[in-house]
Amino acid sequence: xxxxxxxxxxxxxxxxxxxxxxxxVGCGTCVAVCLAGGEKEVGILNAELKxxxxxxxxxxxxxxxxxxxQCDMEFLEELDSMVDQYDALLSMACGxxxxxxxxxxxxxxxxxxxxxxxxxxxxxxGWYEEKCRACGSCVLGLxxxxxxxxxxxxxxxNGPCGGTNKQxxxxxxxxxxAWYRIHERLSKQGRLKNIxxxxxxxxxxxxxxxxxxxxxxxxxxxxxxxx
Amino acid sequence: xxxxxxxxxxxxxxxxxxxxxxGPPRGTSIAKVREKAKHLVGCVDAVNITDNQTAVVRMASxxxxxxxxxxxxxxxxxxxxxxxxxxxxxxxxxxxxALGIRNILCLSGDHQQFGDxxxxxxxxxxxxxxxxxxxxxxxDDGKFQSGVDIxxxxxxxxxxxxxxxxxxxxxxxxxxxxKVKAGADFIQTQCIYNMKKMREWVKQANDMGLTExxxxxxxxxxxxxxxxxxxxxxxxxxxxxxxxxxxxxxxxDKNKVGDxxxxxxxxxxxxxxxxxxxxxxxLMAIEWEHKVPEIAERAGMLPRPKV
Numbered sequence: 001x002x003x004x005x006x007x008x009x010x011x012x013x014x015x016x017x018x019x020x021x022x023x024x025v026g027c028g029t030c031v032a033v034c035l036a037g038g039e040k041e042v043g044i045l046n047a048e049l050k051x052x053x054x055x056x057x058x059x060x061x062x063x064x065x066x067x068x069x070q071c072d073m074e075f076l077e078e079l080d081s082m083v084d085q086y087d088a089l090l091s092m093a094c095g096x097x098x099x100x101x102x103x104x105x106x107x108x109x110x111x112x113x114x115x116x117x118x119x120x121x122x123x124x125x126g127w128y129e130e131k132c133r134a135c136g137s138c139v140l141g142l143x144x145x146x147x148x149x150x151x152x153x154x155x156x157x158n159g160p161c162g163g164t165n166k167q168x169x170x171x172x173x174x175x176x177x178a179w180y181r182i183h184e185r186l187s188k189q190g191r192l193k194n195i196x197x198x199x200x201x202x203x204x205x206x207x208x209x210x211x212x213x214x215x216x217x218x219x220x221x222x223x224x225x226x227x
Numbered sequence: 228x229x230x231x232x233x234x235x236x237x238x239x240x241x242x243x244x245x246x247x248x249x250g251p252p253r254g255t256s257i258a259k260v261r262e263k264a265k266h267l268v269g270c271v272d273a274v275n276i277t278d279n280q281t282a283v284v285r286m287a288s289x290x291x292x293x294x295x296x297x298x299x300x301x302x303x304x305x306x307x308x309x310x311x312x313x314x315x316x317x318x319x320x321x322x323x324x325a326l327g328i329r330n331i332l333c334l335s336g337d338h339q340q341f342g343d344x345x346x347x348x349x350x351x352x353x354x355x356x357x358x359x360x361x362x363x364x365x366x367d368d369g370k371f372q373s374g375v376d377i378x379x380x381x382x383x384x385x386x387x388x389x390x391x392x393x394x395x396x397x398x399x400x401x402x403x404x405x406k407v408k409a410g411a412d413f414i415q416t417q418c419i420y421n422m423k424k425m426r427e428w429v430k431q432a433n434d435m436g437l438t439e440x441x442x443x444x445x446x447x448x449x450x451x452x453x454x455x456x457x458x459x460x461x462x463x464x465x466x467x468x469x470x471x472x473x474x475x476x477x478x479x480d481k482n483k484v485g486d487x488x489x490x491x492x493x494x495x496x497x498x499x500x501x502x503x504x505x506x507x508x509x510l511m512a513i514e515w516e517h518k519v520p521e522i523a524e525r526a527g528m529l530p531r532p533k534v
Contacts, residue, residue, distance in 0.1 A: 153338050154309070154349065158356035158405060160398070161335045162390030162417055165464035171340045183395050196401060198360060198409050201313065201353045201372060 001030040001121075002094040003128040004037060004114040012045070012090070013052055015111045016060065019087040022049070024113070025079065025101060026066030027093035034128055037092030037114050039066040045092070045113060070097025076104045083108055136205025142194045144185035149202075151178035157199040229366065229412060232329040232384035233301050234273040236534040238413065238442045243500055244507025245528045246303060246415065246444060247271035247519055250280060251291035260291050263516045264298035270523040271300070271510070272531055273330055275415070278305040282342025289323045296327050303386060304328045307336025312352035313361065313372050320362065324381030332386040332415065333358040356409045359387055363410025387411035389443075391428035392421060392467035400431040407441045414441055415509040418448040418459070421467040422495065429504045438504035445499045448511045449522060450488035453477055489522055496526040 006012075016022055024042045032038025046062040053060040063086060067075040070093035079101075083089065088109045091098040095116040102110040118130035133150045139157070140147060149155045153171045159179030163170030167180045186192050213221050228235060237244050247267045252259040267274050274295055278288040285291075292302035304323050306316060320331065335355040339347045353361065353372075361372045362385050369380040387406040391399055403414065419425045425445070432438050450456045453476045460468035472491065479487045492510075499505045508528070512519050523529050 153340070154335055154354065155351045156335060156354040158354050158402075160393065160395075160402075161355070162388060162393055163337065163464045164393045166394050168464075170464035171338045177394075180394060183398050187395075192401075196405070198356055198405055201357045201361070204352070 001033055001119070002096070002116060003034045003118050003120045003130070004031045004094050004116045006036050006041065006045070006092075006114050007112065009048055009052070012111075012113050013049065016049065016088065016090065019060070019109070021061045021063075021086045022088050022090050023063040023065065023079075023083060023086040024049075024090045025070065025092065026064070027070045027091075027097050028066050029069045029071075031093055031097075031114060032066070033122065035126060037094075039064075042066055042092055045090075070094075070101050073100065073104065076101060079104070134206055135202065136210065137203050139199070142199070143182045144189065144191070144194075146178055146182045146185065148178055148182065151176075151181075157202060158195075230329055230382045230384035232273075233534065234303065234330055235384040235412065237272050237532060238506055240532070240534050242507075242532045242534070243528075244273075244442070244444060245271050245523065245531065246273045246275060246507065246509045247516075248275040248277065248509070248511045248513070249291065249295060249300075249516065250277050250514070251286035251288060253283070253285050255286065257294055260286070260294040261298055264295050264300055266516045266519050268299050269531065270519050270529065272507075273301040273303045275303045275305055275332060275509070275511075278307045278334070278336070279310060279342070280305075280337065282309065282337045282339045282344070282347075284343060289319055289326075289328065292323065292328050293326055301330065302328055303330040303332050305332045305334060306358070307334045308351055308353055308355060308358055309336030309339060309349050312350050316353075316358065317361070317365065317371055320365065320381055320383070321377075324383060328383075330384045330386060331362060332388065333362060333411075334388055355387065356405055359385060359406060359409035359411055367410075384412050385410050386413045386415060388417065389414045390417040390465050391419070391425055392417065393465040396424070396428075399428055400435060400437070403432055403441075404435060404437055407437055411441055413506070414443045416443065416446040417465060418446045418511060419495065420459075420472050421469050422498065424467060426502070429502060433504045438506075442506035443504060444507040444509040445495070445502075445505050446509045446511060447492050447495055448513060449485075449492040449515070449518075450476055451485050451515060452488075453484060456488075489518070489525060492522060493526045496528070500527075 024046050026039050026042035027037050042064045046064055049060055069075050083105050090111050090113050091101050092113045098112050119132040120128045120130045123129050135149045152159055153169050160177055164177040169175040169177050249263050276288045276292040279285055288305050292304045295302045333355050339349045364370050365380055366382055369377050389403050456473050456476055459466050476484050476487055496508055
């Protein structure tokens with residue numbers, strides 16, 4: 001899932017300073033799971049905003065709604081009849097959701113309430129770890145299911161480097177060396193030959209905005225462009 | 228000869244090579260580079276010019292290399308993958324070669340988090356092994372990484388680093404093999420203190436036939452103090468400093484510790500001169516350049532051969 005962190009309250013407050021009526025829009029998918037921008041977090045943030053602004057003598061009126069997914073126009077539709085009542089929108093979705101919300105309501109200022117952090121996993125409640133950088137050319141089949149792009153601080157394709165510190169990364173003793181683990185796991189599986197050959201320079205496909213049309217859906221793109 | 232490097236000539240002639248190191252200044256002082264360089268002239272066959280080592284901004288390694296060249300040294304131009312992508316690296320290589328640089332050392336680079344700009348974006352477009360392969364293709368095939376032809380390709384003598392000590396130890400020789408396959412002509416190792424492990428690694432390299440394909444220069448850094456030894460042992464990732472070394476340094480008078488450090492280095496050099504598979508020494512006298520003539524003399528490395 002996409003993992004996000006709520007921005008510091010002061011930063012959010014300062015973004016909203018010129019506005020009196022703000023609609024806080026939560027997202028019910030990834031950011032809800034990682035406890036950053038779901039229905040509960042919308043309620044908490046609005047309460048904080050109201051108190052802070054009241055204390056400053058500049059009260060704010062807030063609305064709250066949490067949609068299933070902000071990265072899907074179908075779910076943003078339900079906001080159509082609401083947004084006119086507000087000066088600004090505060091999105092608690094990931095960066096993708098925020099942009100789609102802004103695209104849906106181009107006349108309204110839209111602000112982020114979270115910092116989108118990474119694609120990651122839920123190690124335990126409230127504990128998330130980055131696992132994927134969406135480089136666009138997955139090598140997990142070669143590297144025993146451990147991503148060298150994400151988990152190696154230098155994104156090496158032919159690791160480990162000379163900085164591997166016993167079993168840790170040179171940047172931090174608490175960060176395991178990805179290549180130590182790749183070697184260990186491949187060795188146990190009898191697949192070390194996977195990394196004996198030189199892996200050529202990566203084809204970085206995440207250097208420009210990407211669009212994917214699944215086979216069979218090409219007509220939709222044509223229809224969209226025709227609009 | 229693959230290149231026009233004097234270091235290559237010396238190694239091909241079967242001479243025991245001796246390379247040094249020079250860290251560029253954190254500013255624009257040509258005088259400081261010249262001052263460091265003058266201690267090394269006549270003592271070493273080539274001198275590594277480090278590239279923003281420990282991720283701290285310094286004068287560009289190609290620029291300091293050119294100053295070293297003016298001083299009569301043969302630079303070994305270090306280049307890392309941390310600060311530039313494949314376009315910038317290839318462009319710098321063309322420029323460096325055009326202006327007289329003949330040796331290059333291909334490195335991944337210390338992570339930017341260590342340095343003076345920890346918020347920098349690390350590039351790491353390619354890694355050190357991919358860099359080696361790229362430089363080799365530039366020289367031998369006359370092609371850029373993209374496959375496009377180079378007009379007058381750079382004929383560089385290509386070096387790589389190796390750490391014989393980092394875990395997993397059994398992988399180390401295979402990583403060396405990958406570097407050789409990618410295009411390394413010579414290897415300079417991490418600073419060696421654990422001689423037992425070094426002997427084992429060289430033996431593995433001999434057994435795999437690697438030392439017939441690549442020249443290995445053993446990395447030596449004399450300890451200046453007990454504090455330095457302790458720091459290297461506990462704070463520098465990938466470094467292996469056995470307790471014996473520290474005991475030895477502690478066992479002499481306080482004002483003789485530096486001397487003892489040099490003595491240990493000389494003993495290591497003596498052993499490497501006789502070790503099958505080792506073709507020379509890479510001396511990293513960190514901020515101790517003025518001691519290089521003394522170390523070279525005491526290690527019996529002078530005079531340097533003329534080729």
